[in-house]
Amino acid sequence: PSSSDLLPLLSSSPPAGSYLAVASSTLDHVGAGGDRAAAMTVIDILTRVDAICQKYDKYDAEKLNGANVAGEDPFARLYGSVDAEISQCVEKAEAARQEKNRATVVALNAEIRRAKAKLLEEDLPKLQRLALKKVRPIISALTR
Template sequence: MSVIDILTRVDSICKKYDKYDIDKQKDSNVAGDDAFARLYSSVESDIESALQKAETAANEKNRASVVAINAEIRRTKARLLEEVPKLQRLAVRKVKGLSGEELAARNDLVLALPDRINAIPDGSAAPPKQSGGWRASGSRTEIKFDSDGQFDNEYFQQTEESSQFKQEFSLHVTQDQGLEVIAEGLDTLKNMASDMNEELDRQVPLMDEIDTKVDRATSDLKNTNVRLKHTVNQLRSSRNFCIDIILLCIILGIAAYLYK
């Protein structure tokens, strides 16, 4: 058997068993008419994204960021759980080119999705599991007390520890109320500061425009003063020249009169 024959047989065998490869089947049907493959691919990507966010939340030190990430993960999990019934309906739908074994494999994939989704860490405490089938017993009416439901006053007497605990609890309640009032006041101050900041941001362009106009007016005033000073100097020099001419004429007249 030649190498070409071996390669041909290997290729035919691979093509024969390609239909059992879920990943290749999903990739080949994402852009086709297989709605199950498209939806399952979207759910898979969302699960991977949620797992990455859970890992980020586990490494995050900021509690506020952790709470926000966990809330987003819980919303994603709820949305993915809503997609499971759709996948169940699409898994049993016959698709051209799929065998019964492939449809059964799809059903198994869908059945495993809820456990995978619920296994994503979201910061919420897991519900306690009942061990050994024990259940909390309800009230038993057949149990009777010797006192017939009547207790002495010593059962209700306050001890020193209980009084101290009550005082501390009242003090904590008062402190909590005071802190809530302070928090409300700080929120009000924060809102006022934000409003003032916005108002200042709106006033800054107006102040810049006023400064520009003042600078322009100052420059115009200086130029006007210079021109006015120059005009006054010219007027004064021409007036002196006229006075000099008049005096010269008077002197010449007096001299002519005396000469005659």
């Protein structure tokens, strides 16, 4: 599409109450000589969201599952392994539910119980301790 085709779309007002209407009014306010610090433009918001996403990208669970998590962050490594273990248990539970052989169902349920016990007794307390270590500096910085 050419710029002349897009001109009517750009000049029309968005529906009231929509995100575009809020962004448009913010842009109009800033464009009319308003205080830039009082209102953020769409570009400012997108830039800030992008920066936040990049900062916390290493904690994305979907990326941790597929990737080999070998880094300096023990919380991310343990979280990735716990998440993978839970996913395996869910898959085993689905397989046990569809299985016709009762002996196989019993064996799968036993594996699920063992994995659940390991998660509850070992992995989750470790994860809680590591999370507390990560949060403690943030809390102390906020209380100052």
